Amino acid sequence: QDEQLKIVQEESEVLKQKVQEEIAGYKEQIKQHARTIVAxxxxxxxxxxxxxxxxxxxxxxxxxxxxxxxAGSVKSAQGAVSVARLFLVNFREELAAAQSVLLAKEAAIARLTKELSETQARMSDMRGELSEKQKAELEWSLVQVKNQERDLNTLREKLSEMSKLVAQKDQELKAAAAELRYELLGAAGLHKKVVLAAAKHPLGRQGSVRFSLGENQMCFEFQEPALDLAELGAKCRGLRHEETIQRQKEGLVELRERIKLLEKMQSSTVMSKAAQSLIVQQTDLPEKRAQKAGLEKEAALLSVGLSLSVQCLGRFPDGCSHVTAHETASLEVLEALDLGERMYLDLICALGRLMNMEELAGMQSVQHLPQEEREKVGQQRRKDFELLYQKISKLKSRLEKKEELLKDYEAQIKELRLNQESLQMCQEEVLKLEDEVYREAEEKALLREALERTQVQLGQEKRLNRVVKQRKV
Known part of the structure; x- marks a missing residue:
């Protein structure tokens, strides 16, 4: 397209030069004709x-x-006849010279009229050819510009939708991360206080403590008298925020039902297995740990506090009202993590739809999957990330190229408009020249009429001279 536009521009420039040269030649011819007419x-x-x-x-x-x-005088008559004869000879010579001059002038006028008619025909042909070519070029360029503008508008709309979705998902993820950190900080402070209170009591005197850590699971068992737990719960009440306490009250009913189910269990081993399964469900989100490495330690601390609260509630049902707050906090953390994962999956699906990709792999939840399957899902998600990034980068490069093409087309349109203006100026000059040519033609017609009159007068004078000769004879 650029080459075609360059070729069209070069042709227009060549045509302009030709038109200007012809106009200059016509002007010189007009000046010469004017001089001849004056002469x-x-x-x-x-x-x-x-x-x-x-x-x-x-x-x-x-x-x-x-x-x-x-008078009848013969001598005077002979002298007058001789003088008249001499005068007639001179007059005949002058008439012959005038007739030759008139014939030359008539030939020049005929030649000039032919040249003027030829120039008028050429100018009309040039005007028709230039207007048709220019119209075709302008229509072609306008169609191309409209198509490019449509493509750019669609791409801009897609990019704006993608940017809006990304901004919304970023805001939601930030809000969820802030809530997670706030809840985890409160749970970590509570866990520290529980550990300090447990360290004050010896193991052999009133209870026993068992603490085991694995790669992906954590269990904590603790036994104390009901009085120590009541004191510790009273200390922890003032550390929670009022808003979190209001949220925790809503989950008390559900927690009491779970505690009743746990009380029905007979052996402590069954209770420890249930607590371990609950901890595994809470702490197995590998892609969230990869994105936010700082949350892993806080989730581990939260799982320790949760297992401690579950074991204590199983041993001492009287202190359930003091520990329910910790389990509600852990449930809120789980809900926030589920919400973040759902938002992540929605964001990836929306991006895939916008980019016209097929069904993406790894779109299932990894909350209840084993470690190997989680790693596979993580690898699939990384591949999807790379594909999305490549497609978005390609789209961006295409947009930049199309914007550059649009700028080039706009510059070319400006040049075409300037060419149109110059062509209009040339056409106006041509019209002025045509008017001048018509005026000159009218003047030449008037000159012809004057010449015809002079010829008529000369014919009359010839007749008079003949009559005079006949009388003298």
């Missing part, structure tokens, strides 16, 4: 003056001849 007018004036002088002389001669005839 012809001057010669006509001189011829008219000569004719007037000759008419006066003829009249005087006729009067003298009549006087001489009336």
């Amino acid at each position: 012809l007018e001057d010669s006509l004036l001189e011829a008219e003056q000569q004719q007037k002088m000759l008419e006066k002389e003829n009249i005087t001669l006729l009067e003298k001849i009549e006087e001489n005839a009336c």
Whole structure:
């Protein structure tokens, strides 16, 4: 397209140069014609003056001849006849010269009229050809510009939708991360206080503590008297925020039902297995740990506090009202993590739809999957990330290229408009030249009429001279 536009521009420039050269030639021809017309007018004036002088002389001669005839003097008549003969010879020579000049002028006028008609035909042909070519080029360029604008508008709309979705998902993820950190900080402080209170009591005197850590699971068992737990719960009440306490009250009913189910269990081993399964469900989100590495330690601390609260509630049902707050906090953490994962999956699906990708792999939840399957899902998600990134980068590069093309087209349109203006100026000049040519043609027609009149007058004078000769004879 750029090459075609360059070729069109070069052709337009060549045509402009040709038109300007022809216009300059026409102007020079017009100047020459004007000079010849002025010279012809001057010669006509001189011829008219000569004719007037000759008419006066003829009249005087006729009067003298009549006087001489009336007087009857032969000598004077012979002298007058000789003078008249000499005058007639001179007059004939002058008439022949004037006729030759008139014939030359008529030939020049005919030649000039032919040249003018040819130039008018050429100018009309040039105008028709230039207008048709220019119209075709303008229509073609306008169609291309409209198509490019449509493509750019669609791409811009897609990019704006993608940017809006990304901004919304980023805000939601930030809000969820802030809530997670807030809840985890409160749970970590509570866990520290519980550990300090447990360290104050010896193991052999009133209870036993068992703490085991694995790669992906954590279990904590603790036994104390009901009085120590009541004191510790009273200390922890003032550390929670009022808003979290209001949220925790809503989950008390559900927690009491779970505690009743746990009380029905007979052996402590069954209770420890249930707590471990609950901890595994809470702490197995590998892709969230990969994105936010700082949350892993806090989730581990939260799982320790949760297992401690579950074991304590199983051993001492009387202190359930003091520990329910910790389990509600852990449930809120789980809900926030589920919400973040759902938002992540929605974001990836929306991006895939916008990019016209097929069904993406790894779109299932990893909350209840084993470690190996989680790693596979993580690898699939990384591949999807790379594909999305490549497609978005390609889209961006295409947009940049199309914007550059649009700028080039706009510049070319400006050049075409300037060319149109210059062509309009040339057309106006051509019209002015045509008007001048028409005026010159009218002047030439008037000159022809004047020449015809002079020819008629010369014919009349010839007749008069013949009559005079006949009378003298």
